[in-house]
Amino acid sequence: MANQAAGKGNSIRACNQARILVAAEAVFAEAGFHGATTASIAARARLPKANIHYYFGTKGALYRAVLANILDLWLGALDAIDVSRQPADALGDYIRDKMYWSRTRPNASKVFANEILHGAPQLGGYLANELRRRVDQKAAVLRHWVRRGLMDPVDPVHLIFSLWAMTQHYADFEVQVRAVLGRKRLSDADFAAGADTIVKLVLDGCGVRQGRAAAVARARLKA
Amino acid sequence: MANQAAGKGNSIRACNQARILVAAEAVFAEAGFHGATTASIAARARLPKANIHYYFGTKGALYRAVLANILDLWLGALDAIDVSRQPADALGDYIRDKMYWSRTRPNASKVFANEILHGAPQLGGYLANELRRRVDQKAAVLRHWVRRGLMDPVDPVHLIFSLWAMTQHYADFEVQVRAVLGRKRLSDADFAAGADTIVKLVLDGCGVRQGRAAAVARARLKA
DNA sequence: GTCTATATATGGATAGAC
DNA sequence: GTCTATCCATATATAGAC
Numbered sequence: 001m002a003n004q005a006a007g008k009g010n011s012i013r014a015c016n017q018a019r020i021l022v023a024a025e026a027v028f029a030e031a032g033f034h035g036a037t038t039a040s041i042a043a044r045a046r047l048p049k050a051n052i053h054y055y056f057g058t059k060g061a062l063y064r065a066v067l068a069n070i071l072d073l074w075l076g077a078l079d080a081i082d083v084s085r086q087p088a089d090a091l092g093d094y095i096r097d098k099m100y101w102s103r104t105r106p107n108a109s110k111v112f113a114n115e116i117l118h119g120a121p122q123l124g125g126y127l128a129n130e131l132r133r134r135v136d137q138k139a140a141v142l143r144h145w146v147r148r149g150l151m152d153p154v155d156p157v158h159l160i161f162s163l164w165a166m167t168q169h170y171a172d173f174e175v176q177v178r179a180v181l182g183r184k185r186l187s188d189a190d191f192a193a194g195a196d197t198i199v200k201l202v203l204d205g206c207g208v209r210q211g212r213a214a215a216v217a218r219a220r221l222k223a
Numbered sequence: 224m225a226n227q228a229a230g231k232g233n234s235i236r237a238c239n240q241a242r243i244l245v246a247a248e249a250v251f252a253e254a255g256f257h258g259a260t261t262a263s264i265a266a267r268a269r270l271p272k273a274n275i276h277y278y279f280g281t282k283g284a285l286y287r288a289v290l291a292n293i294l295d296l297w298l299g300a301l302d303a304i305d306v307s308r309q310p311a312d313a314l315g316d317y318i319r320d321k322m323y324w325s326r327t328r329p330n331a332s333k334v335f336a337n338e339i340l341h342g343a344p345q346l347g348g349y350l351a352n353e354l355r356r357r358v359d360q361k362a363a364v365l366r367h368w369v370r371r372g373l374m375d376p377v378d379p380v381h382l383i384f385s386l387w388a389m390t391q392h393y394a395d396f397e398v399q400v401r402a403v404l405g406r407k408r409l410s411d412a413d414f415a416a417g418a419d420t421i422v423k424l425v426l427d428g429c430g431v432r433q434g435r436a437a438a439v440a441r442a443r444l445k446a
Numbered sequence: 447g448t449c450t451a452t453a454t455a456t457g458g459a460t461a462g463a464c
Numbered sequence: 465g466t467c468t469a470t471c472c473a474t475a476t477a478t479a480g481a482c
Contacts, residue, residue, distance in 0.1 A: 012465080012466095031341060032257060032258065032340075032341060034258035037456085048467050049457095050466080051466070051467075053459060054465085054466075054467090059458065113340055114341075116395075116398055117255075117336055119398055120402075127398065127399050127402035132402055152427070158416055158417050158420035161392055161403075162389045162392070162420065162421060162424060164392070165385075165389045166385045166389060170384075172339075172340055173339050173340070175342055176354070177384060180358050180383075182355065193381055197377060197381035200375075201382070201428030203428075204375070204429075205423060205425065205426075205427045236447085260476085261477085270449095271448075271449050272477095273448080273451095273477090274447095276476080276477060276478075277447080281477080
């Protein structure tokens with residue numbers, strides 16, 4: 001009887017926790033940490049307010065759980081920038097990947113942006129450690145491509161900042177993008193046009209040599 | 224007597240209002256609208272809390288006053304993109320101008336970013352009207368340069384989004400930039416390196432023809 | 447015109463019934 | 465394990481003394 005209750009309880013638990021996390025991400029994205037209320041999160045999750053505290057203890061703990069989910073997403077994205085690949089493919093894929101997340105998970109991007117905007121009180125350690133190390137690795141990859149003559153000498157870390165800025169803009173500043181484009185909702189075509197523009201800016205802006213041009217650059221380096 | 228009192232009162236009034244506005248911009252930037260408290264704004268302005276309400280009525284009215292100040296700043300920046308100028312100069316100046324504001328008025332940028340991030344409840348009208356019209360004008364200028372062969376065909380509106388995103392990133396995501404660069408404080412040199420990277424990305428990314436190359440492009444168009 | 451002291455509302459958190 | 469009812473801290477706003 002206890003086991004059955006526990007089994008059923010765990011199932012309800014997992015389901016309710018997931019519902020709360022989804023609702024919380026949306027509410028934190030819309031209103032920020034202080035603007036979000038446990039009542040509004042509960043209402044969106046269609047659960048009584050006390051359940052929020054039952055499952056996550058405090059509003060702060062729930063917020064940290066939402067952030068942890070988002071970091072999992074963010075960590076994977078930089079994988080595209082791999083030294084074994086062609087810079088054009090790697091950078092193009094990374095940009096389109098980030099735009100995919102801006103389109104499909106705008107709330108995740110907004111919660112992250114809000115956290116950074118207000119001084120990263122929860123993520124300070126993550127930025128200074130995991131993220132910094134990861135960016136340093138990817139900067140080394142970009143420097144390698146520069147040395148091999150596959151792209152112009154561009155400051156790799158500032159380039160990465162620009163990649164983040166341009167792609168996340170479509171999630172974080174979505175209201176402004178919609179207003180300026182005169183759209184009620186951003187379409188897939190809008191995101192594609194944005195991605196194309198960013199890819200061209202970055203590939204031409206970094207002087208990325210593709211195909212025959214890359215081969216010529218390699219040959220020149222050997223001579 | 225009444226005049227003297229009024230004169231003195233107006234002077235104190237102007238001074239206190241200005242102090243409150245400066246303090247409010249900083250607190251709204253750090254904490255967002257809901258996170259900011261009238262008490263913390265008053266403390267930063269070194270005035271009693273009740274003065275905030277005496278001068279601005281409500282917290283919301285004070286917030287709108289801060290936003291209005293920021294829009295004055297923002298409106299001027301796009302002036303650099305003028306049809307009578309060379310695209311390289313215009314785009315370069317615009318980028319360096321925006322970076323200047325990110326460096327010297329990061330709080331203004333953060334308050335604006337926070338407002339947009341959370342759906343622009345106050346600025347929705349401004350975005351759909353003034354800003355949209357202004358972007359449309361500047362997009363026409365960029366299209367003109369494209370037609371004259373001075374730069375590659377690039378979607379002008381998405382290009383403007385990227386310009387905003389890359390430059391404002393250094394104010395809005397300053398904590399992340401600092402953490403990744405391993406700085407306690409961003410130096411003028413850091414901002415200069417960022418600006419140089421963005422200028423190169425944009426000028427080369429848009430295939431902006433300068434000097435002799437521009438003359439060749441013009442000659443080709445005539446032939 | 448300035449500021450202290452307070453009214454009122456909201457929201458985070460919890461006790462205790464079911 | 466779930467939820468109603470309630471406590472208490474915080475924050476906006478104001479009344480009224482100076």
